Amino acid sequence: MDEITIAVLLYDRLTALDAVGPYEVLSRLPGATVTFVAETAGPKRTDTGALALTADAALSEVADPTVVLVPGGPGQSALMDDGPVHEWLRAAHEGSTWTTSVCTGSLILGAAGLLRGVRATTHWLALDQLAALGATPVEERVVVDGKVVTAAGVSAGIDMGLTLAAEIAGPEVAQTIQLGIEYDPRPPFNAGSPSCAPSFAVDFLRSQSRHVLQGG
Amino acid sequence: MDEITIAVLLYDRLTALDAVGPYEVLSRLPGATVTFVAETAGPKRTDTGALALTADAALSEVADPTVVLVPGGPGQSALMDDGPVHEWLRAAHEGSTWTTSVCTGSLILGAAGLLRGVRATTHWLALDQLAALGATPVEERVVVDGKVVTAAGVSAGIDMGLTLAAEIAGPEVAQTIQLGIEYDPRPPFNAGSPSCAPSFAVDFLRSQSRHVLQGG
Numbered sequence: 001m002d003e004i005t006i007a008v009l010l011y012d013r014l015t016a017l018d019a020v021g022p023y024e025v026l027s028r029l030p031g032a033t034v035t036f037v038a039e040t041a042g043p044k045r046t047d048t049g050a051l052a053l054t055a056d057a058a059l060s061e062v063a064d065p066t067v068v069l070v071p072g073g074p075g076q077s078a079l080m081d082d083g084p085v086h087e088w089l090r091a092a093h094e095g096s097t098w099t100t101s102v103c104t105g106s107l108i109l110g111a112a113g114l115l116r117g118v119r120a121t122t123h124w125l126a127l128d129q130l131a132a133l134g135a136t137p138v139e140e141r142v143v144v145d146g147k148v149v150t151a152a153g154v155s156a157g158i159d160m161g162l163t164l165a166a167e168i169a170g171p172e173v174a175q176t177i178q179l180g181i182e183y184d185p186r187p188p189f190n191a192g193s194p195s196c197a198p199s200f201a202v203d204f205l206r207s208q209s210r211h212v213l214q215g216g
Numbered sequence: 217m218d219e220i221t222i223a224v225l226l227y228d229r230l231t232a233l234d235a236v237g238p239y240e241v242l243s244r245l246p247g248a249t250v251t252f253v254a255e256t257a258g259p260k261r262t263d264t265g266a267l268a269l270t271a272d273a274a275l276s277e278v279a280d281p282t283v284v285l286v287p288g289g290p291g292q293s294a295l296m297d298d299g300p301v302h303e304w305l306r307a308a309h310e311g312s313t314w315t316t317s318v319c320t321g322s323l324i325l326g327a328a329g330l331l332r333g334v335r336a337t338t339h340w341l342a343l344d345q346l347a348a349l350g351a352t353p354v355e356e357r358v359v360v361d362g363k364v365v366t367a368a369g370v371s372a373g374i375d376m377g378l379t380l381a382a383e384i385a386g387p388e389v390a391q392t393i394q395l396g397i398e399y400d401p402r403p404p405f406n407a408g409s410p411s412c413a414p415s416f417a418v419d420f421l422r423s424q425s426r427h428v429l430q431g432g
Binding site: 004015016017020021023024027033034035036043048050051052053054056103123125140141142152153154155156157158162163166172174175176178179180181182183184185186187188189191192193194196197198200201202205212 | 231232233236238239240243249250251252259264266267268269270272315319339355358368369370371372374375378380382387388390391392394395396397398399400401402403404405407408409410412413414416417418419421428
């Protein structure tokens with residue numbers, strides 16, 4: 001099995017599950033090495049303030065990853081201007097086999113210029129922001145367009161990870177990983193997307209969308 | 217809304233998603249404060265070695281949490297002997313409204329003496345270890361017995377978090393949280409439990425169960 005290097009971008013005020021869901025899947029691929037990377041190495045505080053995830057490497061230390069993964073979260077809004085993160089993403093994307101995102105991580109990919117003409121998705125509350133970045137917004141849980149794989153909000157990163165695991169190592173490996181993490185989801189409600197959720201939940205989150213997407 | 221304090225136990229070689237899945241749900245409860253706690257405060261390296269989660273507080277700094285959450289992972293095997301973690305768990309359980317676990321975290325609760333006569337679950341590969349700890353093993357995704365709520369392997373913590381969110385704050389809040397994290401799971405395969413997974417996956421993981429559960 002070839003070596004697979006996976007770089008997960010961290011930044012302050014990311015949403016932890018966006019990064020940890022697909023990491024938990026992809027780190028189980030045979031031959032995979034995961035590196036959490038950030039503009040500067042060190043602990044990054046997630047959106048609630050209660051948890052820090054540590055980036056072991058600075059951007060300059062991680063070149064040519066096989067898989068680039070960009071999580072979303074309120075801190076995304078501070079990463080929409082050109083700068084070191086965009087430069088690193090563009091360079092990493094040039095050599096990557098897969099460039100991926102979860103939730104509003106796709107807005108960062110888009111701002112870096114990597115989604116022009118690409119079918120992509122994001123958190124349902126942010127879907128209307130993709131077109132302005134040159135992407136074609138798609139209301140699906142996981143969207144594969146060439147080597148770009150984007151996932152819907154937060155928890156969708158687990159489904160994205162399994163989709164990608166199957167692309168990289170085949171369906172048998174992906175199924176074995178799924179069983180290893182016992183991913184046999186049984187949500188107690190049918191409320192996980194705006195198409196099935198009760199209208200009070202959709203309306204409430206729409207009214208709070210700035211807070212939900214950007215925190216504060 | 218009353219204040220809800222949630223203490224998530226961290227330790228070296230835990231499985232990140234066990235902790236982060238329910239944290240992502242429960243931290244969104246109105247009035248909730250989450251504290252990541254460990255025997256000593258500081259970063260704890262998860263099972264793959266690639267990620268550290270930071271515990272902001274030592275055990276002695278967190279008394280009387282409303283919710284105690286114990287994740288699982290290979291590091292569980294080092295927490296089966298009596299010591300400061302068990303003492304803290306027993307004291308926290310005495311005053312808690314809910315005492316909870318994900319995956320092999322229930323084995324730690326059991327070793328601390330908190331599951332005697334309690335219906336409980338764990339990762340499917342570890343289910344046969346619960347009885348020796350005095351628990352009644354149950355092959356369900358989320359098991360509620362009085363104030364003890366245990367979840368099956370790794371990803372089951374998200375379902376546990378939503379079940380608990382509904383118990384604490386009602387189904388409308390839980391549904392709104394579910395929509396906020398867009399938890400509308402679409403696994404690309406039907407392989408998440410031994411009852412539905414292909415036999416090659418079940419057989420492979422059973423043959424590797426020591427490695428899967430304890431790592432190394």
